Amino acid sequence: xxxxxxxxxxxxxTFPDEKxxxxxxLGKLDQWFHIEEQVPGRYWTGEETRIDAVxxxxxxxxxHDEGPAFGVEFKSLAPNTSTGDRYGWxxxxxxxxxxxxxxxxxxxxxxxxxxxxxxxxxxxxxxTARQRQISPGxxxxxxxxxxxxxxxxxKEYSDAYVDREALxxxxxxxxxxxxxEFTARADGxxxxxxxxxxxxxxxxxxxxxxxxxxxxGELMPYEKIGWALMRSGTRLWSEHGGAAKVAYGLRxxxxxxxxxx
Numbered sequence: 669x670x671x672x673x674x675x676x677x678x679x680x681x682t683f684p685d686e687k688x689x690x691x692x693x694l695g696k697l698d699q700w701f702h703i704e705e706q707v708p709g710r711y712w713t714g715e716e717t718r719i720d721a722v723x724x725x726x727x728x729x730x731x732h733d734e735g736p737a738f739g740v741e742f743k744s745l746a747p748n749t750s751t752g753d754r755y756g757w758x759x760x761x762x763x764x765x766x767x768x769x770x771x772x773x774x775x776x777x778x779x780x781x782x783x784x785x786x787x788x789x790x791x792x793x794x795x796t797a798r799q800r801q802i803s804p805g806x807x808x809x810x811x812x813x814x815x816x817x818x819x820x821x822x823k824e825y826s827d828a829y830v831d832r833e834a835l836x837x838x839x840x841x842x843x844x845x846x847x848x849e850f851t852a853r854a855d856g857x858x859x860x861x862x863x864x865x866x867x868x869x870x871x872x873x874x875x876x877x878x879x880x881x882x883x884x885g886e887l888m889p890y891e892k893i894g895w896a897l898m899r900s901g902t903r904l905w906s907e908h909g910g911a912a913k914v915a916y917g918l919r920x921x922x923x924x925x926x927x928x929x
Contacts, residue, residue: 701723766920883899
């Protein structure tokens with residue numbers, strides 16, 4: 669799967685606004701790209717707009733495009749951002765692919781962070797939920813419960829007894845199957861958590877391919893490859909690997925065509 673390569677997701681509240689986020693990311697990318705901020709553009713309807721930044725590789729060698737350039741739009745999304753606001757940002761990016769940008773013409777647009785961060789974050793949380801259930805801290809809470817139960821009836825249980833009873837209670841709790849757990853296992857999943865996580869990752873994969881067809885990609889840091897431009901699940905450039913040899917360019921395509929040399 670495309671998300672087998674783990675995106676490094678920003679912690680909620682790390683960047684209080686788009687300006688702070690943009691300054692941080694553009695500062696990172698400056699060594700590889702010429703950067704022009706607040707580039708003016710015009711929709712096909714004649715309305716004027718601006719994009720946060722347009723980037724051009726300092727070394728254009730290896731890129732599919734002649735004169736490669738792309739637009740970047742930043743958004744600091746709060747954890748409680750509504751679904752409408754998230755996809756309103758996506759709609760803005762799609763609209764930007766039809767704009768004429770001063771000095772550049774039409775551009776492919778990359779969003780930072782990924783508009784699917786909320787889905788990926790939830791998948792990460794689900795992946796660790798089971799581990800949290802069997803953590804030493806949870807087992808210690810069981811021990812405390814056993815001790816308190818004994819003291820309530822005037823008994824002081826030995827450490828060995830407390831450990832044994834706590835472990836038995838812990839195992840019983842983990843072994844209890846809810847309806848969701850039962851149906852998930854019947855469907856071939858290890859747990860209901862794993863089924864939900866797989867659903868989120870598949871949804872994210874489908875959405876990223878859809879956005880790619882609309883010439884919208886993601887600018888995100890990833891494990892092992894660093895900062896990367898991704899579109900439709902394909903790496904176009906990365907901090908550690910440079911420009912990738914791909915069959916299509918940065919600029920928006922028309923219909924289903926693949927823009928080749």
